[in-house]
Amino acid sequence: MITILTAQEVKTALTEIRQLMDANRDRLLDLDNDLGDGDLGLTMAKGFAAAEAEAAESEETEPGRLLIKAGMQMAKEAPSTLGTLLATGMMRGGKALDGQQGSVTEQVAALLQAFVAGILERGKTKPGNKTIVDSLHPAALAMKQTAEQGETLAEGLKKALAAAREGEIAARAMQAQHGRAAYYQEQSIGKPDGGAVVGVLIVEGLAKAWGE
Amino acid sequence: MITILTAQEVKTALTEIRQLMDANRDRLLDLDNDLGDGDLGLTMAKGFAAAEAEAAESEETEPGRLLIKAGMQMAKEAPSTLGTLLATGMMRGGKALDGQQGSVTEQVAALLQAFVAGILERGKTKPGNKTIVDSLHPAALAMKQTAEQGETLAEGLKKALAAAREGEIAARAMQAQHGRAAYYQEQSIGKPDGGAVVGVLIVEGLAKAWGE
C-alpha cells in the first residue's frame, strides 16, 4: 500500500490498468458488440497504452499534472465516447489532486470523485443510465466514506472495488439511455454494459497498484 | 388499282398501313423485345395513327405535301428510331412527288426511292445492316424496274411486296449493326429484325391501297 501519491505511483497505476485492459480486450469487444459498435476493447487497450506511454516518457513530477497529460493523450489516441469520458475524468482528477493537502486516502477519494464528476458533466448523464458511471460512482462514494472514517487506502480501495463490482452487476438490469446501446431500448435490459466493466477494471488496477 | 395519285390515295394508304400495324402490334413488340427495347409495336401503331389522323384532318390537296405533313406528325408522335426514319422517308418521299410528271407507276417508284434514300441518309446506314432498309430497298428497286419496263402499278406493287418479303427473310441472317440490336453482336444472327418486318407491312399496305 502506498503512503504518498507521487508521479511514479500514477505511472504504476496506469500500467496496471493498461494490463487489465489488454487482458480483457476480447471480453470488452464482445460486450460492445452486443450493445454497441464493438470497438471498446480496442479503444481501451489503445487509449491506456497511450496514456501509460505518455506518463512514462514525461518528466513531470507533480502527480496531478502528470495525470492531466496522460488524459490529454488518451483523448488524442482513443477518440471514442469512453476514451473522451476517461480523458475528461483523468484531467479533472488531475486538477483535483493539485493542491490537495489531506491523507493519501483523501487524495485518492478526491481524485475519484472529480473523475466521476467530470464524466457526469461531459457525458450529460447521471447514475442509473447503464454507463461506466454505474460502477465508478459507487466506487468513488465508497472511497469517500472510507476517507471520512479515517481508514486506510488499502481498505478504501477494497471497498471501492466491491462497490464497483456490485454497481456493474446492478447496471445489467438497467435500460441503456446513451449512445448506440440506447437504440436497443428494452432489449438492452439484462445485458452487461461494457463501460461499467471498464469502470471495474480501473478500480481493480488502482487497487493492485496502490492497495496491495 | 389506282390510276392517279391524289391526296385521298395518300390517306387511304395511311389507313391501310395503320391497320396492319395495329394487327401486328404484338408481333412487333415481341421482335423488338428480342433484339431491342420492346417498344416497336407501340411506336408504330401510335405513329401511323397520328400520321393517318393528321392526313385525314388536313385540307391539303397536293399528295406530296400531304405526305410531308403526315411525316412531320409521325416525327412528333413516334420519336423512336424508326419513327424518325419513317418520318424522314415520308418527308423525302413527299418532296419527290412534288412536280413528278410521269405515270402513276413512275410516281410511286420515285416516292419509294426517295423514301429509302432518306432513311439511308438519316440512318447513316446501307443495305446489309439488318434494318428496315433490307426489306424496303429491294422493294423500291423492284418498283423502279417495273416502272422502267412500263408495267402496271399493281404489277409493280406485287413485285415490290415479294421483294420486301424476300429481303426481310434475308435480313434474318444478318448481324445487327445499329441501335440496341447491335449490342447482341453475333447473337443477333438468325433473328428477324422488327424494322424489316415494318418495311414489309408498309409495302403490303401500299399494295392493298393502290394495287388491288
Next chain:
Amino acid sequence: MKKFLNEPAAFVDEMVEGILAAHPEQLAAVAGALRCLVRANAPRANKVGIATGGGSGHLPLFLGYVGEGMLDGCAVGGVFQSPSADQMLQVTRTIDSGAGVLYIFGNYGGDIMNFDMAAEMAQMDDIQVEQVIAGEDVASAPKEQHEKRRGVAGIFYLYKVAGALADEGASLEEVKQIAIKAGENVRTMGVALTPCIIPEVGKPGFEIGAGEMEIGMGIHGERGIRRGPLLKADQIVDEMLPVILNDLPYESGDEVSVLINGLGATPKEELYVLNRRVSQILGERGITVFNTYVGEYATSMEMAGASVSLLRLDDELKRLLAKPASTPFFTQLQLEGANP
C-alpha cells in the same frame, strides 16, 4: 460490397487525400494532419472562425462546407465516428484569428463530448469558443424533447447563415445567435429505402426488406418512426411533410427555403419527383418558397433515401441565405429576391 476501395482501414485518409488533390486552392490540412482540415487561407484576420466536425461517410457533410462564406475548419472522424477533441483543438488553433471560434455540429453524443472537451482545451489556450448544436430531425424525438433530436441535413442552413454573417465581420456572440436562430427555424424528416455499408464492416449493419421503407430513419441507420411497404413518392411526401409543418409550425404566410436531400444512391430525378409534391403542398398551405436546394447535402454513403428540410425565413435569415458562398462541394452566387 460494390465499392471503390483499397484497404478499408485507409478509406477515410485516402478520401481526404483525394479531396486535397482536387481542391488545393480551397482546402489545406493542418500541419499535414489529414483529418484536420481548414480553409487554405486560414485564419482570416478579424473574422470569427467557424469549425465543425463529425464522422465521415456523409459528404458533403462535414468538411465539404469549408470555404468562402461558410466554414473555416473541420475535424474529420472515421466513418460514422466522432473525430477526437484533439483534432478539433488543432483546427481551432489554426482558424482562430483572435476573434474566437464557433463550433457548429450535430446532436450526437460523441461529437458533443469531444467538442466540449476541445472547447475546454482551447480555453486553456485563451481561445474564446462557443458552441451551437444542430438537432432538427423531427422523427428522432417529440417536440417536448427537442433537445434530444438528431442533427441531419438541416445543419447546412446553420453553416450557411452563420458563415455569411461571420464574413461580414460580426462578433462571436452575433454569429452564435444567428446559428441558434437558424437551428430554431429548421426542421427535417427523412426516409430510408436501403441500408449502407461501412467499409471496415463490409456488410450492411441492418436490413430494409425488399419493397420496404423506413420513415424517419437517421443518417447512421438509427431507428425511425415506422417501417412499412414502400409507398408512392407522393404518399411519402404526404406522410412526412405535415409532420414537419405541424412541428414548428410553418403557417400560411410563412416564407421558407426547401432542401430536398438525397442520402446517396437515390438519383436526382427522384428527388425532383419528391420536390414536385412538396411544392404543391406548400402552395396549398399558403407557404411561399424563396429558394429550393435539391441534391446531396448530407448523405449516408450509398444509402437510398431522402430527407426534406424547411427553413423558415425572416429578413435577416433570408439576406444571409442569399449571400454567395464557394466551397469544394457547394457554390452559390448571390440569390436574387433578397435585400442585400
Next chain:
Amino acid sequence: MKKFLNEPAAFVDEMVEGILAAHPEQLAAVAGALRCLVRANAPRANKVGIATGGGSGHLPLFLGYVGEGMLDGCAVGGVFQSPSADQMLQVTRTIDSGAGVLYIFGNYGGDIMNFDMAAEMAQMDDIQVEQVIAGEDVASAPKEQHEKRRGVAGIFYLYKVAGALADEGASLEEVKQIAIKAGENVRTMGVALTPCIIPEVGKPGFEIGAGEMEIGMGIHGERGIRRGPLLKADQIVDEMLPVILNDLPYESGDEVSVLINGLGATPKEELYVLNRRVSQILGERGITVFNTYVGEYATSMEMAGASVSLLRLDDELKRLLAKPASTPFFTQLQLEGANP
C-alpha cells in the same frame, strides 16, 4: 425496385415539374411543353443559342446544364430515349435570336437522327443550325473508329467552353469550332458496378454479378471492354487511366482538367478515393492538373460506378473553362490561374 415513384409512365414529366418548381428563375418550359426546356430569359439578343437533348435518367445531363455561361435549351426524352425532332425544333425556335443555334449532343443513333431532322426542319424556318456530336468514350470503339465512340460525361466540357464563348458574342461558326476542339481533346472511360432500373421496366435490364464489375460499360448499360472481379480502387484506376492517356495521347508537359464522375449510387467519398490515384498517376507522368471536378455530372439513374474524363487544355480552352457559369445543377465562380 427501391425508387421514389408515382406512376412510372409519369416519371419524366413529374421530374421536370419538380425541376421547374425548384428553379423557376433559371428554367422555363416552351409554351408549357414540359419536355422542351429553355433558359428563363431565352432568347438572348445577338447570342448564338446552344441546344442539347437526350434521354432522361442522366441528371445533370442534359437539361441540368441549361443556364448562364452554358446552354440555352434542352429537349428532354423519356428515360434513355431520344427526344423527338419536334421537341428540338420547338427549343430551337425559342432560343434563336437570329445568330443561329448550335446543337451539341451525344453520339447515339436516335439523338443523331432526331437532331438531324430538327436541323432540316429549322432550316425550313430559316434558322441557321450547326451540329457537334460528342463521342469520347475510349472503351466504346478503337481509336481508328473514333467516330463510333459514345458520348458520356466529357460532353460537360463541350458545353462549358462553347457556352462561355457564345456568351462573349462569338459567331455560330466560332462556337462550333470551340466545341469541336474540346471534343477532340477530351477522353473518358468508365466502370460500372451495378445495373440501373428504368422506371417503366421496373427491374434491371442486365445483371453484374456480386463481386463483379464491368470496365468500359456505357451509361445505358452498353457492353464494356471486360467484365471481371471487382478490383481495388487503385487497380481500377491503374487499368483505366492508361487507356485514356495513351489514346490522345496525353503527354508529359500537358495540362489537363480532370472530371471524376459518379454514375449515381456511388458515394462521393469513393470518387475521391479514385481521384487520389488519378492525381498520383498524372503527377508521375508529368501532366499538370488545372481544375478537378468530382461529383455527378452524367449519371445512369442509380447505377453504381464512375468514369474518369480528361480535357487537354490550351490557353483558349483553359480561359473558357475558367469562366463562371450558373445553372440549376452546376455553379462555378471564375477559376483562378487562367488568363481572363
